[in-house]
Amino acid sequence: MAVKDYLRERFFPHLWCPGCGHGEVLGGLIRAIERLGLRKNDIVMVSGIGCSSRIVGYVDFHTMHTIHGRALAFATGVKLARPELTLIVPMGDGDALAIGGNHFIHAARRNIDLTAIVMNNRIYGMTGGQFSPLSGVNVSATTAPFRTIDKSFDIVELSRAAGATFVARSTTYHAQHLSEVIEKAIRHKGFSVVEVLTQCPTYFGRKNRIGDAPEMVKWLKDHTTPVGSKAKQENPALIERGVFVDLEAPEYCEEYGRLVERAMGGRR
Amino acid sequence: MERCRLVFSGSGGQGVITAAIILAEAAVLHEGLNAVQSQSYGAEARGGATRSDVIIADTPIYYPKVLQPNVLVCLTQEAYNKFSGIIRPGGLLLTDSRYVKTQRKVDALQRELPMYRSVLETIGKPIVFNICMLGALLSLTDLVRPESILKVLESRVPADFLEMNRKALELGMRLGESARV
Amino acid sequence: MGKTVRFVQGNEACVEGALYAGLNFYAGYPITPSTEIAELLSLKLPQRGGKFIQMEDEIASLCAIIGASLTGCKVMTATSGPGFSLMQEALGYAVMAEIPCVIVDVQRGGPSTGIPTHVSQGDVNQARWGTHGDHAIITLTASNHQDVFAITVEAFNLSETYRTPVILLFDEVVAHMREKLVLPEPGELHTVERLKTAVKEGVDYHPYLPREDGRLPMSDFGGVHRYNVTGLVHDMWGFPSTEPRVVHGLLRHLVDKIENRAHELARFKEFHLDDADIVLIAYGSSARSALHLVEERRRRGERLGLLELQTLWPFPADVVRTRCSRARAVVVVEMNMGQLLPSVKLAVERPDRVFLANRIDGVFITPADIHNILRIIQGKGV
Numbered sequence: 128m129a130v131k132d133y134l135r136e137r138f139f140p141h142l143w144c145p146g147c148g149h150g151e152v153l154g155g156l157i158r159a160i161e162r163l164g165l166r167k168n169d170i171v172m173v174s175g176i177g178c179s180s181r182i183v184g185y186v187d188f189h190t191m192h193t194i195h196g197r198a199l200a201f202a203t204g205v206k207l208a209r210p211e212l213t214l215i216v217p218m219g220d221g222d223a224l225a226i227g228g229n230h231f232i233h234a235a236r237r238n239i240d241l242t243a244i245v246m247n248n249r250i251y252g253m254t255g256g257q258f259s260p261l262s263g264v265n266v267s268a269t270t271a272p273f274r275t276i277d278k279s280f281d282i283v284e285l286s287r288a289a290g291a292t293f294v295a296r297s298t299t300y301h302a303q304h305l306s307e308v309i310e311k312a313i314r315h316k317g318f319s320v321v322e323v324l325t326q327c328p329t330y331f332g333r334k335n336r337i338g339d340a341p342e343m344v345k346w347l348k349d350h351t352t353p354v355g356s357k358a359k360q361e362n363p364a365l366i367e368r369g370v371f372v373d374l375e376a377p378e379y380c381e382e383y384g385r386l387v388e389r390a391m392g393g394r395r
Numbered sequence: 396m397e398r399c400r401l402v403f404s405g406s407g408g409q410g411v412i413t414a415a416i417i418l419a420e421a422a423v424l425h426e427g428l429n430a431v432q433s434q435s436y437g438a439e440a441r442g443g444a445t446r447s448d449v450i451i452a453d454t455p456i457y458y459p460k461v462l463q464p465n466v467l468v469c470l471t472q473e474a475y476n477k478f479s480g481i482i483r484p485g486g487l488l489l490t491d492s493r494y495v496k497t498q499r500k501v502d503a504l505q506r507e508l509p510m511y512r513s514v515l516e517t518i519g520k521p522i523v524f525n526i527c528m529l530g531a532l533l534s535l536t537d538l539v540r541p542e543s544i545l546k547v548l549e550s551r552v553p554a555d556f557l558e559m560n561r562k563a564l565e566l567g568m569r570l571g572e573s574a575r576v
Numbered sequence: 577m578g579k580t581v582r583f584v585q586g587n588e589a590c591v592e593g594a595l596y597a598g599l600n601f602y603a604g605y606p607i608t609p610s611t612e613i614a615e616l617l618s619l620k621l622p623q624r625g626g627k628f629i630q631m632e633d634e635i636a637s638l639c640a641i642i643g644a645s646l647t648g649c650k651v652m653t654a655t656s657g658p659g660f661s662l663m664q665e666a667l668g669y670a671v672m673a674e675i676p677c678v679i680v681d682v683q684r685g686g687p688s689t690g691i692p693t694h695v696s697q698g699d700v701n702q703a704r705w706g707t708h709g710d711h712a713i714i715t716l717t718a719s720n721h722q723d724v725f726a727i728t729v730e731a732f733n734l735s736e737t738y739r740t741p742v743i744l745l746f747d748e749v750v751a752h753m754r755e756k757l758v759l760p761e762p763g764e765l766h767t768v769e770r771l772k773t774a775v776k777e778g779v780d781y782h783p784y785l786p787r788e789d790g791r792l793p794m795s796d797f798g799g800v801h802r803y804n805v806t807g808l809v810h811d812m813w814g815f816p817s818t819e820p821r822v823v824h825g826l827l828r829h830l831v832d833k834i835e836n837r838a839h840e841l842a843r844f845k846e847f848h849l850d851d852a853d854i855v856l857i858a859y860g861s862s863a864r865s866a867l868h869l870v871e872e873r874r875r876r877g878e879r880l881g882l883l884e885l886q887t888l889w890p891f892p893a894d895v896v897r898t899r900c901s902r903a904r905a906v907v908v909v910e911m912n913m914g915q916l917l918p919s920v921k922l923a924v925e926r927p928d929r930v931f932l933a934n935r936i937d938g939v940f941i942t943p944a945d946i947h948n949i950l951r952i953i954q955g956k957g958v
Contacts, residue, residue, distance in 0.1 A: 189798065189802050229632055391624075429756065433749065459753050
């Protein structure tokens with residue numbers, strides 16, 4: 128199937144700003160699904176609220192655009208009800224880890240077979256550029272006129288500690304790699320997290336004088352390095368990208384199936 | 396039958412609520428009567444004052460709480476002090492002689508029975524204290540038949556513990572019989 | 577063979593009713609006095625191949641059942657006031673996206689943590705107005721276990737019929753007390769199954785285009801029709817729209833599908849209303865105290881009657897008006913500060929003759945409490 132067969136073309140052009148990284152995530156995701164050969168009827172994409180969440184409007188799957196921060200909770204209901212479906216949950220950094228932080232860690236703890244894609248642009252874009260729990264310190268935002276003092280989460284470490292069994296990080300500069308890790312994450316049985324470092328030139332870039340979209344993408348190239356690389360040893364400030372966690376562990380819906388067998392005493 | 400309103404009181408963990416449920420369930424499932432059981436408790440799972448209300452009647456029961464019991468059972472001093480004043484004139488007040496020291500006369504038939512001590516001496520397990528109390532109550536009131544209580548116990552109690560419960564019920568019935576007027 | 581008779585708590589009657597109606601997915605978070613519902617379903621649903629999940633909070637619980645409902649499951653969650661407060665945003669989502677689900681709120685004293693183990697009916701207005709924005713909602717209640725069973729079945733039926741969340745508003749007294757429940761045989765009570773679209777694969781399916789009769793056939797997630805579900809104002813395909821005509825049409829549809837059917841959604845019971853010159857209006861456990869008083873005073877020849885409401889929202893104004901038209905006085909019995917009282921006053925011809933008999937101290941209202949109010953109304957003093 129051609130890539131554009133997965134899209135709802137009548138809704139283009141999309142609402143994202145020129146230079147926004149979310150379109151690249153959409154592209155990487157669609158190409159991953161194409162390589163996986165998944166049927167459109169078998170895919171459910173559930174999102175919350177924010178710029179990133181609008182991604183569900185553009186894909187020709189079963190789509191659910193829900194409320195802020197709760198996408199993983201809705202997705203948990205869909206998945207447990209119909210474990211044979213493939214669940215993909217795109218979220219923004221604030222959506223996933225501020226208002227949705229509790230659902231995020233609990234979905235990871237259950238190791239339920241959902242693929243969480245956290246599009247981390249370190250800012251609340253839809254509301255006009257407020258800092259998020261991923262902004263980090265010394266960042267300018269419309270709610271941080273004196274720059275931020277809030278430390279940020281490390282999504283990889285948080286996911287690992289909460290029990291996610293597949294954790295990866297990529298960037299919008301590394302489009303090929305991004306699509307590959309999304310493919311691996313969807314293929315993985317269990318809760319998988321892909322953090323995508325992406326750019327918001329309209330708010331984060333402008334507010335923090337990083338430059339326009341190409342410069343922000345170049346920043347991602349220059350400030351990241353493959354996991355375990357020598358460059359990281361020489362320059363600890365570099366952000367690692369790659370697959371950090373890839374474990375086999377009991378998956379929630381499969382375990383629930385076994386629980387039902389026990390409860391029914393073999394009567395199934 | 397006359398509508399019977401009972402209050403079982405004691406402390407959390409003594410099984411007063413369980414005893415109330417067993418009695419009411421026996422009336423409904425095995426005697427064809429109406430019964431309503433309710434309870435009030437604090438946040439404590441153990442200790443604290445516990446109270447359970449039961450109404451048994453052969454007519455419909457709407458208001459489910461008991462304001463003035465015909466039968467009041469108090470298994471702790473605290474419960475006795477709190478509730479002995481609400482008993483209906485001419486009713487029955489049953490207390491355990493180890494846990495409750497009665498202080499004043501109420502306008503009711505007052506029976507202090509060594510239920511806890513007998514259970515410990517005869518059976519050795521305080522867990523069936525509440526069933527012994529039920530047995531005593533059956534002898535004193537003729538509310539439901541002992542067989543009905545046994546049927547409920549059979550459906551609720553693990554097989555290994557059934558004999559112990561049966562013994563406790565019979566023990567209570569003997570204590571009650573001896574105190575009958 | 578005789579019918580199965582059980583001696584159970586109200587919460588268990590609700591569970592049995594839900595299973596009878598076809599509940600096969602439950603998500604919840606423990607909270608007094610609703611917890612027995614979750615405990616029983618954690619046992620009973622897996623035993624019949626259904627799904628039970630304990631979520632991280634009440635927000636997630638409602639979200640999870642909404643997701644499961646979209647795959648074709650019959651779903652429910654249960655909570656009490658604090659959890660019901662947390663659910664309000666997701667409740668609005670289910671209203672907006674028209675997703676069938678049943679939410680049980682076993683009320684306790686509030687606001688805030690309140691008195692968890694004591695009775696109250698303080699969530700009546702929250703059930704109606706809790707989520708933001710103009711909307712309509714169905715809220716049902718019952719006063720005894722046989723009715724709790726039946727009204728729970730009804731909640732699922734109305735939820736499926738009108739594609740809407742339905743709130744079951746029980747209270748601590750009915751939830752925790754035990755009494756007889758005669759389990760209806762399969763087929764004895766009517767159950768409504770989900771209306772699914774007959775539109776074939778490849779033909780344009782409109783998830784939000786009502787049929788002639790106003791109903792919206794659904795298509796399960798995972799099925800042949802891929803569509804969008806959103807809490808944004810949306811068009812007939814489920815895609816966001818800010819077109820004024822679409823916005824107006826959707827809001828009217830969401831409100832009218834329920835408010836215009838207030839009469840047919842009215843579930844209620846009447847006791848001695850034919851010649852009553854004083855009508856008590858009560859619901860939930862308060863109706864038990866009211867009925868106790870009515871039967872007692874009837875034996876003394878007093879012309880007292882009871883209208884027990886089982887549908888609280890949409891408010892059954894026609895029923896209240898006609899049943900109260902001959903009454904010298906109408907007394908609304910509630911365990912709150914008069915949450916249904918204004919609706920009764922609006923419904924009747926003589927609002928000056930409507931009085932409140934209430935109790936807000938965590939103690940279950942007694943027949944004597946109500947009788948005292950009657951004496952005051954009658955000028956007899958207490």
